[in-house]
Amino acid sequence: MKPPKLPSLRALQVFASFGRTLSVTQTAQELGVTSGAVSQQLKVLEEQTGRALFNRQGRGIFLLPGAEAYHKQICEGFETLAQAQHILDRLEDTADISISALPSLLSRWLNPVLSTYQDHHQDLSLRLDSTHKEPERHLLSTTFRLTYGANADTFPYRRHLFQDAVFPVCAPAFLSQFPSASDPAQMAQLPLLHTDWGPAHRDLPSWGDWFSHCAVDPGTLPKGATYSLSSLTLEAAIAGKGIALAQTSFVARDLQSGRLIRLSEAQIQMPQPYFICWGEGAMQSTNARDLLDWITSAAREFD
Incomplete structure (x- = not known):
């Protein structure tokens, strides 16, 4: 089957931004172009898709109801592209591992575990983030997230640690x-x-x-x-x-x-267990795989 002909990437990028702001001016500022260029790209998108996507009222432009689902899928597509680029970027820095964890879990349990691990891996660079705030669900800038209970369901991959x-x-x-x-x-x-x-x-x-x-x-x-x-x-x-x-x-x-x-x-x-979570691409790092095994092994003492 012949793949469908897609609109220009630039027009889709403008559409993704405009659909979030519903403002030509804000979209222009976000993308660093003129308002005229935004309007032109929105017009190009309609021409290339062969469908009306906007309702123009006076000087305002709004998404038609049918275009809202299209916009959602386009945004998800750009998010996937960003994930792919991040995975590629991380391949160049496999020695650097970032860990986000709940504050007390980090200070009272994980930090001593990592201290022992680093004694045997002194060339490994770790970055630790102590926070209750959950990272974005794809963990694009974080190798591992240690969290509690249902919070782990948000992330692509997870492994049980222990139920305290x-x-x-x-x-x-x-x-x-x-x-x-x-x-x-x-x-x-x-x-x-x-x-x-x-x-x-x-x-x-x-x-x-x-x-x-x-x-x-x-x-x-x-x-x-x-x-x-x-x-x-x-x-x-x-x-x-x-x-x-x-x-x-x-x-x-x-x-x-x-x-x-x-x-x-x-x-x-405790009603629920603790988990260690990670995103796409994390396991391409040998250091990350080894550290994951070390942490889960240390957790067995309390399960």
């Missing part, structure tokens, strides 16, 4: 001061440290959930310090400020070193 659990911890000095801290029935009367997970994660475990899991009615929980990052909550616990609900992966090294003490074997599993 939480339990209470405190500093040794705090337990010496409050020996009853290991008793769930007494724990509710002591300073408790809280993490505000944010409105997007209301289902994550709280102190109320943990006491309910232990079949303890804590009554009205005392108001304590609340932190926006679980890493900050744990730092407060290490400083002896109170008891924190800790994730297994976040405190493994603190428990091993004695900086923190686990107060109960009772624990609650």
Whole structure:
């Protein structure tokens, strides 16, 4: 079958920009051309497609309803072209790996894992981005994204890391001061440290959930310090400020070193697992493949 004859790439580029702005002037500014050149290319597109795509009212130009679906497909086509170019560009820089991760996951778990990896790969250049904001879904400028739960569904590829659990911890000095801290029935009367997970994660475990899991009615929980990052909550616990609900992966090294003490074997599993995600072209890099295997291997300890 003979392929269809396509309009000029320049006309399609103008159409893609105009369809977003619906302004000849803004399109001209975006593309660095004159308004007359934009109008001319829109006219060329209609001539080359043999269809009316615009409704001209006075000095205004608007997309006809049927042209909206066409515009969407054209924009997706340009996005695909951009992805292809990015993949080609990244082939020239396979030694540089960028990782975006949730802040506490990065500081409390991933960073120590990467430190060990870099001891054996000192020529590898890594860039780390600690952020709650999810990167664009194709991960064009990021090699890997470590995220939680359904957020991973956005990205082209993903691999399960681990599904964490939480339990209470405190500093040794705090337990010496409050020996009853290991008793769930007494724990509710002591300073408790809280993490505000944010409105997007209301289902994550709280102190109320943990006491309910232990079949303890804590009554009205005392108001304590609340932190926006679980890493900050744990730092407060290490400083002896109170008891924190800790994730297994976040405190493994603190428990091993004695900086923190686990107060109960009772624990609650996190509702969803953590994932490592990547986009098209990432696995063309030997360094990226090796690092992915290293990270997922390290994650098995907590799964």
